[in-house]
Amino acid sequence: MNSYNEQKHRFDPSQPGSLGLTQPLGQMQRGSTGRILAVSGSAGDRNIERGLLEMGFVEGACIEVLHHGFLGQDPLAVRINQTMTIALRRCEANAVLVGPLHDAAVDTKPGMTLEYASS
Amino acid sequence: MTTTTLPLGEVRRACIALVGPPNCGKTTLFNTLTGGRQKTANYPGVTVERKSGRLRTPVGHTVELLDLPGSYSLRARSPDEAITRDVVLGRQTREALPDAVVCVTDATNLGQHLRLLLELRQLGRPLILALNMMDIAQKRGCQISIEALSQQLGIPVVATIAMHKNGVQDLLGQIDILLSQTSATSKAATIDTWMEPSPEAIRAYHREVERLLQEAVIQEGAPERFTRQVDQILLHPVAGLLILLGILFLMFQAVFSWAEAPMDWIDGSMASLQQWLSMHMADSLLKSLVIDGIIAGAGGVVIFLPQILILFLFILLLEDFGYMARAAFLMDRLMSAVGLNGRAFIPLLSSFACAIPGIMAARTIAHPLDRLTTILIAPLMTCSARLPVYVLLISAFIPNTVVWGGIGLQGLVMFGLYTTGIIGALTVAGVLRLTLLRGNRQPLLMELPSYKWPNPVNVLLGLLERARIFMRRIGTIILSVMVILWFLATFPSPPEGATEPAIYYSFAGMIGHGLQPLLAPIGFNWQIAIALVPGLAAREVAVAALGTVYALSGDEGTVTEALTTTLAHGWTLATALALLAWYVFAPQCLATLAAARRETNSWRWPTFMFVYLMVLAYLAAFITYRVALALGGG
Numbered sequence: 001m002n003s004y005n006e007q008k009h010r011f012d013p014s015q016p017g018s019l020g021l022t023q024p025l026g027q028m029q030r031g032s033t034g035r036i037l038a039v040s041g042s043a044g045d046r047n048i049e050r051g052l053l054e055m056g057f058v059e060g061a062c063i064e065v066l067h068h069g070f071l072g073q074d075p076l077a078v079r080i081n082q083t084m085t086i087a088l089r090r091c092e093a094n095a096v097l098v099g100p101l102h103d104a105a106v107d108t109k110p111g112m113t114l115e116y117a118s119s
Numbered sequence: 120m121t122t123t124t125l126p127l128g129e130v131r132r133a134c135i136a137l138v139g140p141p142n143c144g145k146t147t148l149f150n151t152l153t154g155g156r157q158k159t160a161n162y163p164g165v166t167v168e169r170k171s172g173r174l175r176t177p178v179g180h181t182v183e184l185l186d187l188p189g190s191y192s193l194r195a196r197s198p199d200e201a202i203t204r205d206v207v208l209g210r211q212t213r214e215a216l217p218d219a220v221v222c223v224t225d226a227t228n229l230g231q232h233l234r235l236l237l238e239l240r241q242l243g244r245p246l247i248l249a250l251n252m253m254d255i256a257q258k259r260g261c262q263i264s265i266e267a268l269s270q271q272l273g274i275p276v277v278a279t280i281a282m283h284k285n286g287v288q289d290l291l292g293q294i295d296i297l298l299s300q301t302s303a304t305s306k307a308a309t310i311d312t313w314m315e316p317s318p319e320a321i322r323a324y325h326r327e328v329e330r331l332l333q334e335a336v337i338q339e340g341a342p343e344r345f346t347r348q349v350d351q352i353l354l355h356p357v358a359g360l361l362i363l364l365g366i367l368f369l370m371f372q373a374v375f376s377w378a379e380a381p382m383d384w385i386d387g388s389m390a391s392l393q394q395w396l397s398m399h400m401a402d403s404l405l406k407s408l409v410i411d412g413i414i415a416g417a418g419g420v421v422i423f424l425p426q427i428l429i430l431f432l433f434i435l436l437l438e439d440f441g442y443m444a445r446a447a448f449l450m451d452r453l454m455s456a457v458g459l460n461g462r463a464f465i466p467l468l469s470s471f472a473c474a475i476p477g478i479m480a481a482r483t484i485a486h487p488l489d490r491l492t493t494i495l496i497a498p499l500m501t502c503s504a505r506l507p508v509y510v511l512l513i514s515a516f517i518p519n520t521v522v523w524g525g526i527g528l529q530g531l532v533m534f535g536l537y538t539t540g541i542i543g544a545l546t547v548a549g550v551l552r553l554t555l556l557r558g559n560r561q562p563l564l565m566e567l568p569s570y571k572w573p574n575p576v577n578v579l580l581g582l583l584e585r586a587r588i589f590m591r592r593i594g595t596i597i598l599s600v601m602v603i604l605w606f607l608a609t610f611p612s613p614p615e616g617a618t619e620p621a622i623y624y625s626f627a628g629m630i631g632h633g634l635q636p637l638l639a640p641i642g643f644n645w646q647i648a649i650a651l652v653p654g655l656a657a658r659e660v661a662v663a664a665l666g667t668v669y670a671l672s673g674d675e676g677t678v679t680e681a682l683t684t685t686l687a688h689g690w691t692l693a694t695a696l697a698l699l700a701w702y703v704f705a706p707q708c709l710a711t712l713a714a715a716r717r718e719t720n721s722w723r724w725p726t727f728m729f730v731y732l733m734v735l736a737y738l739a740a741f742i743t744y745r746v747a748l749a750l751g752g753g
Contacts (some may be wrong), residue, residue: 051323067354071452082342085567
């Protein structure tokens, strides 16, 4: 019944993995959470970007890395907004840039967002 | 196949298309709406199933309901999704623009599923939104205002529970209302100017969905827990793989042991039918054709039906439960090493029972190059029809000794044959993806759906469909081939006072003799060469054919027994090993080629398959023969 509280608890940024870093989804560990800051494809080919957007990877969405494979910890199973779980390989996941869950955490590190914006 | 060119003056039946993302319960809804009144065909030129059914609305309209392949977006990424796009846009040949589209969404996942609806709404065609699985959403405490959603979207919205007939009455009522209006609507101009949405447009759809949900969702439901908990185990990097292996073991155990009784029964009834006919028919060519050609041929195919049905029962249950995507997830890294997708795993696995269901199951692979590669390597998996040949040769030539740690040499050779097939398949796949079938490595972007209990009706209808495809398409081809092979092995009849068995003098014998110089370098004698001709139809036929060539008679068991002794004395070890190596690769199964022809829609790829497998078989047999000779196996 108290689903909202539970959800918040699960996305506690103080938990390991949610250290307030900005990193590509492809480098995230199992159990870590975050909020999508940007989805960008390689220049020229925007199909990866479109594919990711169509599967729910969109700026602002909450993600949680639930599982990874055995060899090379690849692929990843990522839960989006607590509703849909998507499997994707780390190389494609790198097109998704993930920041900390709470906007406040981003605000305290303005350099981070700036760095991402310029890249 | 339904055509749209009806006689003038006749009222065209209304056509309504069901569209929705995968895993939204669309097929269950389709089955509930149409019941058993449905038929499956293929869209011309592609191997995408066209599923349609008929239903009557409360007012009395007869409606043709079209179940379009599941799609996340109108930007098609696979041949299946392209069909959905083309039908909705009225671009599909021989398919009328649907009078209305019912967009099916999973009410528990509206945030992801409403985007497709927005894309469809953009087209300006009559549209109904069906909020499916409303019962599950409500159970999780989710409250959606249907009125608000309908008002915001400007289209009718109905809540459905696909499993229950009374859960779809509202939908039928809305279809009636829409049909009484649509006569006036003309083809909207937006359909002709439709363009794939840009990334920016998709982001805009996301924002619009967000806004809609804020308006219409009164209370959000609790997130699904069951799937998450089960996945902790089933997707665990180590435990998950072990469970997958366990499921596979169970599956194969079932395929081979459960199928035994029905296979024996089919075998027995075919034999008694042959016996009955041989007593009641006068000796004639017709009798020989019926008994040795038609019944033997049909029996040789039908006997694999139990295995195929059990295999597909497992596949359909696992698919419906939501496990198939997990299996693909677990195997993806391994398969991607040779340029394949995790989805290729199940078709290849099925090929261990029989390559035909394997090739049929390759339909679940969205990308055409991945699918083609999988089809081309499927025959390299050691199918059960190879077993009789392997067993015969191994028991004749490989001593039954224990080599190491209690493992028998015979079992080891058998294991080696299986492994050679797998390594061969992966190598061929890797080479194909680097040469002929070169293309970008396809991204794996796959939904891992929530687990749900399989729907018995869906599974049963799916199973009947597989059985029908197997019996009709494959059965007719193998039957005609068996009749041709019977002809080759029967004519011309042996001369007076013939000393050799009849097949020696037949066309098959002539072909065998003609092939012999070609096969001599790999150690095959003329008896093998002749047996390979009827053995082209199906691998296990070669055992019976060898029995015929060596003029052995009696029932199957005694022939095999006598053959084991005859071969052990007549052949060298090198010849036997070369034949085993040949059988790992050789395309000795016309039904597989026929299945590949059906699934690739041309003779080009089956021909390529035949040639490359023949070349591999010859090379493997040649190397084996020469090495064995050099090591003193002559």
